[in-house]
Amino acid sequence: MGIRQGSWRLAAFLLAVVAVMGGLALARGGLYIAKHEGDTLHLADMVLRMVRGQVPHLDYVTPIGILAVAPVAGLVALGAGLGHALILAQIVLGLLLVPAILRAGTSRMQGSWPWVLGALVLVFVLALVHGEAAPSTSISMHYNRWAWAISYLVLVLALLPALPGRERPWLDGALIGLGMAALALLKMTFFAAFALPVLLALALRRERRALLAALIVGLAVAGVVTLLLGPGFWMAYLGDLLQVARSDVRPQPGSSFIGVLTEPLYRLVSILAILAVVLLRKAGQAELGLLLIVLFPAFAFVTYQNFGNDPQWIYLLALLAFVARPEPGSRHAWGVDLRDGLTAVGIAALAHGAPSLQNMIYSPLLHLRLHEASQPLGPAGSVLADIHALDSRMLALTGTASISTPDFPQLGPPPVEEGAKISDRASVLNGETLPACALATGLTAWLRAVTADLEAAGQSGAGIFVTDTLSPFWMFGDFRPLAQGAPWYYDGAPGLADADLVLVPLCPISVSSRTAALEALAASGTDLAEIRRTSLYILLGKKIP
Template sequence: MGKTNGKLLLGVFALIILVLGGTALAKGGFYLGKHEGDTLHLLQMVFRMAEGDWPHLDFVTPIGVLAVAPIAWLVSLGLGVGHAILWSQVIVALVALPAIWWVARSRFTGIWAYAFGAVVLILILALVHGETTRATSISMHYNRWAWAAAFLAIATAILPARVENRVADGAVIGAAMAVLFLTKATYILAFFPPVLVALIGRHAWRTIASGVITGLVVMVALTVAAGTPVVWLAYLRDLMIVAASETRPQPGHPFNVVVGAPAYMAGSIALLLSVIWLRQAGRKLEGLVLLILVPGFFYVTFQNFGNDPQWLPLLGLILVMLLPAAGLRNGMGWDMRQVMTTTAVAAFAFGLPSLINLTYSPFRHLTEKPEEYTALIPGSGIHEDIRTFGLRAHRLDAKVALGGPDTVYAKYYDPEFREGEVIDWKGETLPVCVTEVGMVAWFQTMADTLNETVDTEGKTAFVADILNGYWLFGAFEPLEGNAPWYYGGLTGLAQADYVVVPVCPQSLLVRNTILEELKEEGPEMTEVARNAQFILYALER
């Protein structure tokens, strides 16, 4: 690709950032359509980091520091969190732009260079995690950012260079791998082995050296910023907590469903066939690397909420760039160029609904009606620029068990039907009830009632629920060593002043799991208050 095309490529990518990022920002705030709980989880991390806390050192999370740092930095500069979220995506896109440009220019030709860069930028700048549901959401933004980094590393490693610069290749791969590790470690576990195999297979020793140096520079910089190398041990500890979690080992379908269910099977078959086609087309190394990528693609999809196979567009682009010359046939007489083209078209078709949803999410966001939205965190001043749909915020619905041994449905009751839902706690059976919608009203009312019940100023609470977010709504302070989103264990309990047991929690499974652990290894607790919303216990410190 010549210099003029390189400039045009850069110009088109800059225009994509301007259009998608500018459209998102033009709304004047961030308007959520779903995933309020996930957003409150993110905001806990953002606000704590903006005040100087570090993930893994000050609170438990399997999410890496780079997933939150851009947003937290902007908040620390005085930006409202809604604007900070939107601007962070633009900043990430601009930082990634040189790498996107280089990979598109050096690995792709013609329209495909523009297509590759556009897909990566869409992943960074979208306002939904994927799938086909239209409602906007910032939930799992780090999955999109990690896919973007993975696309850069995989394309650089698996595709032959059309413009040679192994130092630049290594810098892109090393930076991308560091980003994966510091954003969501699942991705580096899945994609480091095939990338390394591809580089070794090409004898790209200079690329490997450049990648190692780049990765080490990033790691050293982060260690210096954290002020201690202990941050790495803390990160590994957090990852082990999640790996051992019984409440959320994965957030979606079982692995066999992600691979073989009707919604996924066609894409899985296309991926497996692509390995065969590459080998039969004489692309032995590329076929081997794609074979190693197969379990990685499946595993990351399995680990991500929604189980969205975001790798499908990348698969199509790889096949297009590795098309053999016309006339090459396999042992069955099939024209391999035609076969691979057909498979690439299928991969694009299977991935297109999700990609379209990602692409026009900023435009949907722009058309939302502000009068239908309310502040996600009422009374937070500048941070009221993050809004959520009023009905979802204030309409309180819950799922409650009607059947039981003491009901008119007693003859149909079977304890096995309620396994894990019924719990005896301190001599009483707690209600089988879980809150399903109305999270803002629920949290604000809980926080207000806690403030009326005890003096929460300067105090902390361990919450027997999936989210410990009362402090966002004015009750208690952030709990040192706790997890904003519950993954397992009693992390932070030793530093807490109180334990809050919701009567109708956000997650029945998590509440009951925590209470079972408290039965076994919890400290002595004294009940100090109870009402229809919660039971409150004081801890001896």
């Protein structure tokens, strides 16, 4: 792959990173999560549906690409528990990326920078937390980490010219095409954000052969997917993405787009990006500076779309600033040595991103040392038995609720105007306004209790439409997943046509999801009759005409 002589040391280092981080993660004998149990069940729902032969988008609704699920599902199908499968999938991906890291690093960078690039990419792949500054373990949003890892390699190959004597345009283009295809099948947000900057970078550098190779390989991957899954796969994928884009249940997972540019937590990031552009252009790197201008809104868009809003591109900005520095004393602007200026930008960028990066690096060790009492998500022998969650988050039911103040009406909620956003609207079932309560902890305890109660009430074997974010009862008891259902609810009434029952939580994970689902039920005209009510839920059945 055009690897320079002596790069076996880099290869050995990369394999050592995989061995250490992956080995620490596996050493615990399962996956131990300290938060995001709901996200873990969401992933389990998708994985187990695939194991049963269902295909994302065609058989169930999700905006998450098939590559986020298929590697894990394949390992579960081979007999691995879900927790082990998740960790092993990360190790396999890390190993698969090693040759691409070697090519990207040694063909574009000198000195220690290929090692830095490789370490960053593998940390994204092998971490057991998505980022942020609070030490914890969570497999939630693993696809975002994987997508950042692939994006780093694609962008390095596209943005930086090959070093003299190390040109391999057909190989580089093929790697770029594979990477972009992987992003499209992993999380479309990354593909949509980076497709134009990558095309522009190759065009500006007149890399016609690399561009042609990228297009050929990308289209070949699309062709193979179409051959295996049919042309309807792409339309179904697009439909799921559009449904999420139109949804007002969760229009954004955190700060607004403007917020990730201007809020205090991100303001320095924006300033550093602008400063890097100015310094690069002054340093004779006008082309790279222009590409960073195009990439900046793309980076911000991906950050805005990802929960936690970590600007994970900040490390790539630092790397580019270091690699593109001019020779010492060769260029100055405003009395400043531009090499020193870009060095300062790189150091500041790394310092700003250090808490999140340290959290990801440390997460496998934290996973090994997590000593709080925990228990498996599923019963012994089940595929969920090797995923453990903290007792403090699993067993105690706690929630948040609006306080009724009949003696002090001036303290009540403000009147809701027509057309108000969904988070302000009440959940109404057959004319009854349900309590504004949201579950905070105890999700798995709630699921187990409701599952046991439903089975005791003689509802085994039913398909259940749940007016909430998650509907994983089929993983906890004798129920079936809904055809065209949604492992994570965004909008409408997906799977309702296949449902026998409708379950309405009195204290859901998301009040907005419950409100949207109840409004969709009312709009569907489905005739429902209440058949059971407990302190936890209301159960309805379809009336037989």
